[in-house]
Amino acid sequence: MVVKMDKIRVFLADNHEIFRVGLRAVLRDMPDIEVTGDSDLGSGLLDRIKRDDPDFVLLDVDPGRSNYFDNLDLIKAEFPGVKVIAMSGDERQIPVRDVLSRNLEGYIRKGCSGEFLRTTIKMILLGGSVWQPDMLYC
Numbered sequence: 001m002v003v004k005m006d007k008i009r010v011f012l013a014d015n016h017e018i019f020r021v022g023l024r025a026v027l028r029d030m031p032d033i034e035v036t037g038d039s040d041l042g043s044g045l046l047d048r049i050k051r052d053d054p055d056f057v058l059l060d061v062d063p064g065r066s067n068y069f070d071n072l073d074l075i076k077a078e079f080p081g082v083k084v085i086a087m088s089g090d091e092r093q094i095p096v097r098d099v100l101s102r103n104l105e106g107y108i109r110k111g112c113s114g115e116f117l118r119t120t121i122k123m124i125l126l127g128g129s130v131w132q133p134d135m136l137y138c
Contacts, residue, residue: 007031007032007033007034008032008033008034008055008056008121008125009034009036009052009053009054009055009056010027010033010034010035010036010054010055010056010057010058010121011035011036011037011038011039011048011049011052011054011056011057011058012024012035012037012038012039012057012058013038013039013040013041013045013049013057013058013059013060013071014038014040014041014058014059014060014087015040015041015060016060017040019060019110020038023058024038026114026117027114027117029114030114030118033118033121036052036053036054037051037052037054041060041071045071045074045075046074046075046078049075049078049079049082050078050079054082055082055083055125056082056083056084056085056121056124057075057082057083057084057085058085058087058117059071059072059075059084059085059086059087060086060087060088060110061086061087061088061090061107062088062090063088063090063092063093063094064090064092068094069086069098069102072084072086072102072104073102076102076103083105083106083124083125084104084105084106085104085105085106085107085108085120085121085124085130086099086104086106086107086108087107087108087109087110088107088108088109088110088135089109089110089111093134093135093136093137094107094135094136094137095136095137095138096136096137096138099131099136104129105124105129105130106120106124106129106130106131107130107131107132107135107136108120108130108131108132108135109132109135112132
């Protein structure tokens with residue numbers, strides 16, 4: 001008997017279209033993951049997430065901006081069941097309290113491998129969390 005597993009539904013939220021296109025291409029090669037949609041970080045983000053009903057949002061964050069977690073706070077308030085993995089290309093560290101106080105499931109580098117991202121998604125799906133410690137400080 002073959003049991004068919006539902007695909008993990010992922011939404012991409014990043015201001016850089018070229019990054020979204022590249023990330024979509026990486027995830028396309030993973031048979032257990034489906035990209036439901038993508039958006040920049042503008043005003044239509046929440047509407048698109050609602051429409052596409054993902055399990056995960058891969059969210060761009062920029063620690064160089066004072067409001068770098070505003071979109072995360074909005075997503076968590078509007079869609080408490082959606083898991084969020086923040087991704088950053090910035091080398092700056094952020095305070096551990098910023099991620100823990102927001103119930104963020106993961107915080108990883110944009111430059112990670114596709115396999116690391118897939119493992120991160122699976123780990124979080126199983127109830128864990130994933131942090132790249134060099135991106136945080138106490």
